[in-house]
Amino acid sequence: MGERDKDNLITILEEESAKPIPTILPLLPVKDFVLFADMVLPLLVGRKKSVQTVMTATEGDRYLMIATQKNPLIEDPISEEIYHIGTIARILRVLNLPDGRVKILVQGLKRAKIVKFLKSKGHFQVETRPLLEPEIPEELSLEAEALMRNMRTSAEKILGHQEDFGMDLSNVLEGITEPGRLADLIAANLHLKIEDAQALLELLSPMERLRRVYELLDREIDLLAVQMKIQSEVKEEISKNQRDFYLREQVRAIHRELGDADDKGTDSENYAQKIKKAKMPLNVEKEAFKQLKRLEQMHPESSESTVVRSYLDWLVELPWKHKTKGSIDLKAAKRTLDQQHYGLEKIKDRVLEHLSVCKLNPELKGPILCFVGPPGVGKTSLGKAIAKSMKRKFVRISLGGVRDEAEIRGHRRTYIGAMPGRVLQGLKQAKSSNPVFMMDEIDKLGADFRGDPSAALLEVLDPEQNREFSDHYIQLPVDLSDVMFILTANYVDTIPSALMDRMELVFLSGYTEEEKITIARKYLIPRQVKQNGLSSRQIRLGEEALKLIINEYTCEAGLRNLEREIGAILRKIAREVAENKKGPFPINPETIAKYLGPAKYQSEMENEQNAIGLSTGLAWTQTGGEALYVEATIFPGKGDLILTGQLGEVMQESARAAISYIRSHIADFKLDPDVFERIDVHIHVPAGATPKDGPSAGTAMATALISALTGRPVRRDVAMTGEITLRGRILPIGGLKEKALGALRAGITTIVFPEKNKKDLVEIPENVMDKIKFIPVSNMDKVLNIALLKKGKPLRIALKKQKPPKNISAKKKKPI
Numbered sequence: 001m002g003e004r005d006k007d008n009l010i011t012i013l014e015e016e017s018a019k020p021i022p023t024i025l026p027l028l029p030v031k032d033f034v035l036f037a038d039m040v041l042p043l044l045v046g047r048k049k050s051v052q053t054v055m056t057a058t059e060g061d062r063y064l065m066i067a068t069q070k071n072p073l074i075e076d077p078i079s080e081e082i083y084h085i086g087t088i089a090r091i092l093r094v095l096n097l098p099d100g101r102v103k104i105l106v107q108g109l110k111r112a113k114i115v116k117f118l119k120s121k122g123h124f125q126v127e128t129r130p131l132l133e134p135e136i137p138e139e140l141s142l143e144a145e146a147l148m149r150n151m152r153t154s155a156e157k158i159l160g161h162q163e164d165f166g167m168d169l170s171n172v173l174e175g176i177t178e179p180g181r182l183a184d185l186i187a188a189n190l191h192l193k194i195e196d197a198q199a200l201l202e203l204l205s206p207m208e209r210l211r212r213v214y215e216l217l218d219r220e221i222d223l224l225a226v227q228m229k230i231q232s233e234v235k236e237e238i239s240k241n242q243r244d245f246y247l248r249e250q251v252r253a254i255h256r257e258l259g260d261a262d263d264k265g266t267d268s269e270n271y272a273q274k275i276k277k278a279k280m281p282l283n284v285e286k287e288a289f290k291q292l293k294r295l296e297q298m299h300p301e302s303s304e305s306t307v308v309r310s311y312l313d314w315l316v317e318l319p320w321k322h323k324t325k326g327s328i329d330l331k332a333a334k335r336t337l338d339q340q341h342y343g344l345e346k347i348k349d350r351v352l353e354h355l356s357v358c359k360l361n362p363e364l365k366g367p368i369l370c371f372v373g374p375p376g377v378g379k380t381s382l383g384k385a386i387a388k389s390m391k392r393k394f395v396r397i398s399l400g401g402v403r404d405e406a407e408i409r410g411h412r413r414t415y416i417g418a419m420p421g422r423v424l425q426g427l428k429q430a431k432s433s434n435p436v437f438m439m440d441e442i443d444k445l446g447a448d449f450r451g452d453p454s455a456a457l458l459e460v461l462d463p464e465q466n467r468e469f470s471d472h473y474i475q476l477p478v479d480l481s482d483v484m485f486i487l488t489a490n491y492v493d494t495i496p497s498a499l500m501d502r503m504e505l506v507f508l509s510g511y512t513e514e515e516k517i518t519i520a521r522k523y524l525i526p527r528q529v530k531q532n533g534l535s536s537r538q539i540r541l542g543e544e545a546l547k548l549i550i551n552e553y554t555c556e557a558g559l560r561n562l563e564r565e566i567g568a569i570l571r572k573i574a575r576e577v578a579e580n581k582k583g584p585f586p587i588n589p590e591t592i593a594k595y596l597g598p599a600k601y602q603s604e605m606e607n608e609q610n611a612i613g614l615s616t617g618l619a620w621t622q623t624g625g626e627a628l629y630v631e632a633t634i635f636p637g638k639g640d641l642i643l644t645g646q647l648g649e650v651m652q653e654s655a656r657a658a659i660s661y662i663r664s665h666i667a668d669f670k671l672d673p674d675v676f677e678r679i680d681v682h683i684h685v686p687a688g689a690t691p692k693d694g695p696s697a698g699t700a701m702a703t704a705l706i707s708a709l710t711g712r713p714v715r716r717d718v719a720m721t722g723e724i725t726l727r728g729r730i731l732p733i734g735g736l737k738e739k740a741l742g743a744l745r746a747g748i749t750t751i752v753f754p755e756k757n758k759k760d761l762v763e764i765p766e767n768v769m770d771k772i773k774f775i776p777v778s779n780m781d782k783v784l785n786i787a788l789l790k791k792g793k794p795l796r797i798a799l800k801k802q803k804p805p806k807n808i809s810a811k812k813k814k815p816i
Contacts, residue, residue: 021088021109025065026053027117027124031072034197035087037124038182039108045175046101047075052122054094055104062091065112065126068198079117079124088112088128111201113697131178133204144179147210149812154217155186158224180206183213188218202655226257229572268296274316281320284476288315307413312419314474323482324392324432328359333389340385341378342519347371347506347764351386354484370442370487370500373508373736374621376558379488380440386486387436395426405451408460410473420473422461423480429748434482436653441551442499443489454496461485461502474664508739510625511558511746514767517546524563532570538583539573545587552599553592557625557741569595578636610716610789613708617700618721618743618751619692620735625742627719628697629686632704645685648693655683658702660726661780662709669710696733699752702780703787712788719743720752720783728780732756752777752786 028050057064066428069077071591093105096222111131114465118125136144152173176182187209188201196216203209277290291308298305314729333355337348350369358364371379380396382433387394402408419425426437445454459465460480468477492500511519529799554561572595573585587595617628641659643652659681668672683694683701699722707714721739723731755776761769772798777783 017678021063021130022061023129024118024125024127025063025088025125026056026120027065027067027082027114028053028057029069029077029082029124030066031069032194034068034192034194034201035066035089035106035108036188036201037108037717038181038184039087039188041106041108043104043106044101045104046517047183049076049123051100051102053124054091054104056123057091057722058094063091063772065093065114065128066106067114068194072194075092082114083198084114085131085198086112086114087201088130096744104812109205109669111761131204133206136179136206143583144207144210147214148179148182151182151186151210151214151217154214154221158217158220159186167763171369176417178206179210183209186217187213189719192216218468228587230254268292271295271312271316275312278316278318279321280315281477284315284320287476289338291315310419311413314424314428315476318424318474318478319427319431319433324434328355328390330355330359336389337385340388341382342522343511343515344378344382344508347382347508351389355390355745365463365481366486368463368487368503370489370503370505372489372505372510374491374510374557375490375508376556376560380438383436383438383486383488386484390436392484393430393432393435394438395430395435396438396440397422397426398440399453400444400445401446402453403446403448403450403571405453405456406472407648408453408456410471412472413475420471421456423469424471424474424478427478427483433479434484436484436486439485439487441489442487443491443494445453445494453501457499458502461487461499463502463568472499500547507737509763510741512741512765512767513547513550514816515765516550516562517541517543518558519559520546520562520566524566528563528567528570532567532574534570534574534577538577538585539570539587540571540584541587544589545592548589548592549596551745552601555598555601555740555745610713612711612713613704615704615714615787616719616746616748617697617715618719618739619694619697620738620742620768625735625738625740627742627746627748628692628700630697630700630704631684631686632683632701632708632710634679635682636678637706639676639678640679640680642682644682645683645687646691647685650690650695651685651693651697652700654695654724655701657724657726658698658705659729661702661724662706664726665728669706671709675709695723695731696721698722699783703783706784707788710788712790714787715789717747717749718752718787719746719750720787722752722754722777722783724780730754730779730783736760740764740768740772740774744772749773750775750786754778 028045030043045051053064065086066089067082067084067797070081071077074081087108087109088110089106092102095103097103111133112128114126115129116127118127173182173185176185182204183200187197190213190355192200200212201210203693215626230250233253262271271292272289275285275292278285278288278289291312291524295305295308295312298308330352334348334352339349341348354367371382373379383396406421407682408421408423410421410424416479423437427433427435430437439457442457444455445641449666459469463481466480466483469480470477487503489495492505525541526536529539549565552560553565556562569587569592573583576585577583593599613632615630615632616638617630619626619628641656643655646657659676662669663676683705685697699720702724703714703720706712721733721736723733725731736753736757737760740751749771750773755778758776761774764774775786777786
């Protein structure tokens with residue numbers, strides 16, 4: 001405050017003492033400060049009501065009442081939201097700003113109490129009553145003088161660095177001899193909280209105000225000392241490379257001085273508690289505490305700190321000894337398996353056997369099962385049912401297309417973004433060390449420059465090695481022996497032998513027509529009815545319609561396409577229901593074409609007769625068993641063999657073996673010994689766009705060729721399978737059950753198969769045995785006696801002998 005401002009203030013005070021102040025004044029609520037007496041303060045007024053208050057005051061004698069809001073966030077306070085004790089002030093200067101706001105300079109005069117709020121247009125009018133300060137008793141005058149001296153000294157320490165005091169601070173403080181005014185001046189410059197400042201304003205006794213301000217000064221001095229100490233410590237610690245972390249270090253130092261634990265200490269304690277709760281093995285726990293000690297010595301913002309934190313997070317979240325416990329109820333488990341899946345008795349028995357052994361021997365380690373079968377037969381869903389029946393957690397990962405070894409074993413921690421492999425990720429997801437772990441599509445694994453994932457699975461799937469499975473990221477032994485691994489595959493040809501040796505193969509064949517109808521009734525139709533928002537009363541899907549869908553709109557071993565076709569029908573019915581058409585909607589053979597269009601598959605045997613040179617073989621593919629038709633024809637030529645239909649090398653060798661067998665037994669078939677020198681043989685297997693291979697079509701090829709040579713037709717209802725040798729022996733084949741189901745779908749009634757495959761008949765369902773006659777054979781003669789009709793008409797083109805050409809030179813010459 002300059003000398004000129006001081007003279008103006010003296011003049012204003014003299015005028016105020018001579019002129020009485022009105023009791024009814026306009027009220028100016030302020031938000032974030034408290035105005036004390038004798039304070040000269042600039043204010044920026046922006047609220048509409050406040051601007052109106054200033055205008056009303058300037059039009060009068062420039063007096064107004066200034067009181068503080070209880071909540072500074074309220075824009076339009078009511079009387080209950082304003083403190084009733086404030087300060088009467090006088091406006092010294094007014095400056096109107098272009099944006100409608102007003103800037104004023106006010107002088108606090110004296111404390112006053114709001115007695116009553118009066119209604120006024122656009123602003124508050126209040127009735128006030130000035131508050132008088134009591135006089136200081138003589139016996140307290142010495143105490144007041146001592147307090148004032150101490151306060152002047154303390155105030156110089158606190159306020160001496162503030163730029164608001166342009167003049168000498170000690171002169172200003174020495175010039176104030178009234179205790180109340182000194183307390184108000186110091187309090188106004190301490191930047192107190194609104195509550196503390198308002199409490200000081202409401203204290204009328206000068207001595208009480210002095211004592212309270214003195215306490216606040218002492219607290220500010222202590223805080224200033226701590227602040228200086230913190231700044232000194234921080235400056236000593238900061239080096240050239242640490243300047244960016246100055247503010248963070250300052251906060252940490254503040255926490256230390258206040259006795260609060262910093263974030264780093266809290267993290268360390270949390271990790272220590274988690275490590276103890278994780279119940280790790282001793283060697284793992286030792287490594288975890290070693291890494292925790294490293295973390296405590298690192299700066300929290302360093303990249304290495306992030307790596308160690310991630311590693312500790314994985315260690316404490318892995319279920320080292322947490323197992324899913326539950327009593328084994330075999331009847332309940334069988335009931336669960338039966339509810340989830342129809343048929344599959346062999347697999348259900350295998351699971352119940354494992355549960356029985358686990359009940360008798362809880363220390364048994366988990367087996368490695370591999371379900372092999374065509375798509376859509378329920379391999380994956382069967383794994384979920386097994387987990388439910390065993391009351392364990394279920395985890396599934398898909399290995400199809402995986403080519404990186406790190407997907408199984410994880411990445412080393414030196415790489416950015418490193419993480420454990422899918423095996424440990426699955427354990428973390430299950431939160432149990434003994435889940436049912438399903439690995440889908442094990443036959444679709446690949447290998448490239450990043451390693452061979454199937455080789456990495458050798459340790460995972462070996463019960464003797466997976467007790468101490470080592471992941472590249474964790475680098476500590478993890479016990480996987482309690483995990484029940486279940487793998488699925490469509491075929492086993494691409495699975496490495498070393499990996500397959502660690503599994504117990506369980507084969508799933510396709511379903512018969514009766515099984516498909518039952519499954520559709522129990523599972524597929526109710527599920528599709530629910531998914532399409534219908535009710536069972538709105539549809540009538542008969543058994544004949546289901547048979548038609550199975551035979552003419554699907555051709556599969558599983559059930560995916562059947563469910564898809566049922567869903568297509570129900571979607572069209574759902575549209576009719578949504579269009580307010582009334583049901584029920586019958587689905588019968590007559591209406592199937594309306595919903596699904598023309599038939600997609602036609603049985604190849606329906607319009608065929610017993611034909612010469614056309615035999616029926618049986619093939620096994622990854623989608624199930626299928627009927628395989630072999631056509632053979634002969635025509636004049638030079639003894640060439642033509643093979644078409646995308647036949648593999650093994651299948652081509654079977655055709656050559658059949659030719660050799662026929663030529664070695666040509667007398668038995670009553671053929672000309674030189675017949676093969678005058679004809680060409682063409683063997684074709686239809687569906688030429690589909691690659692085919694395997695030795696089991698040897699009997700079908702030989703039968704078709706002998707039929708073409710002898711003219712004996714092949715029975716249309718007989719299918720055959722078996723590998724042929726040069727001597728006509730029939731060798732065993734694989735997949736007899738799948739081939740039988742494919743033959744049933746094709747309308748075959750008799751199957752000729754190798755005698756050494758008689759042991760496989762126990763796997764064939766009874767309803768298939770009732771519909772198909774199985775005839776075991778050991779040589780080709782028996783096959784021909786069953787498959788060929790007795791009478792035939794030899795082809796003329798093949799048996800006609802060629803006459804020698806006429807020798808013109810041999811004619812008699814006329815005598816000369």
